Amino acid sequence: MYYALKVWSDIAPLNFHEVAGDNADILIDFPRSQHKDHYPFDGPGGAVAHAFFPGDQPIAGDVHFDNDEAWTFRSSDPREMDLFAVAVHEFGHAIGLSHSSVNESIMRPYYHGPVGDPLQYHLPYDDQLRIWQIYGLNSNLLRCSSMCSLGTQKVATGSIVIKQRTAEGRELKQKQKLLKKLNSICGEEAELLFRIQ
Template structure:
């Protein structure tokens, strides 16, 4: 039960224990928190830690909370809507996965295409830079990496990103280097790096988690999303990002993405569609 309480606190469903009295949550607060988590996760809202609920709690996911302000917290915890005030944003992979079968160029190409998903439909432009001044610094880190969101080994929390704002970590995106990152793999064991990156870059430009089952901004890992060059954002996510930044001039709201021409784009290595990438 304590593990579940920690989980509910970590993801915004339950306020932390009172630091003065050490008072833990009442049964009523706990039931309310479980119900909110079940609703957000698309489960039947029973308020009871049943098997389906415990199973969802074990699903790999993003480290950011789902509810930024529970009703019992004071308003200062509320997540204000944040967005970038500029339209040209720089990015850089500062640290790469240490022991990965994905080469540096593949990782960079996947980041490029995951950002392109968002810039294709908004007025935002992303460009890769060298040096330490990138707006979006990308790192692969393990366990505690000094940002308040420690990773936890394979599974559990797999990545997180910081919302836009004035703080120096704004836009920064971190992936857990203890995950087995994959690309174009049908293998159930790995984490599809492109799918997770699209989600995290959604945070880096201002989107919070939502409960919609189809959304890429749902907090739980949903498996691979197919070919990065042909990926089309769910309509729900398009509408939310348009509310923040407006529509890119060349975009028809219902059009499918054009398959990228590769002249000026990084090339992704071909992998046989059905071959496992696990050695």
């Protein structure tokens, strides 16, 4: 679960800490069939997990994984149920993201198999953009000094690559909003530091 939450906290200003008891914003459970939330699980296959959006309800933010599934971790077999991939998706709901129609998105409505090594996984651009719209950027993504320089590794890996996609129309406006946010952190030099594709 740590790695699935870390995917989100690596790019947005979110901090997740394990606490004892039931007084948490996100409760994680592995129930079977009926489990007091009116969304029963159906055994192996079918509904494998569900999560609740943040809010004021007692169940808000909670994530449930069907305990009847044969969960795997770090398996590349597409026939197996990868706990990491499902957890990243469900935690996306728990922090406020709905499903996405973008094919590469982890927030697609249906399970599409393992996503690879959790230590190497990076959220697709659509998911990054959508979480930034809610929470803003994680300041750790930016390595701003008095010269407002950015660590070259982050640029090289594409962690802060701003892409313009003409298929969705809204991208240019979102790109401008993100650049404005970057300028507020790094100053006007941000335009020179980020590749705009």
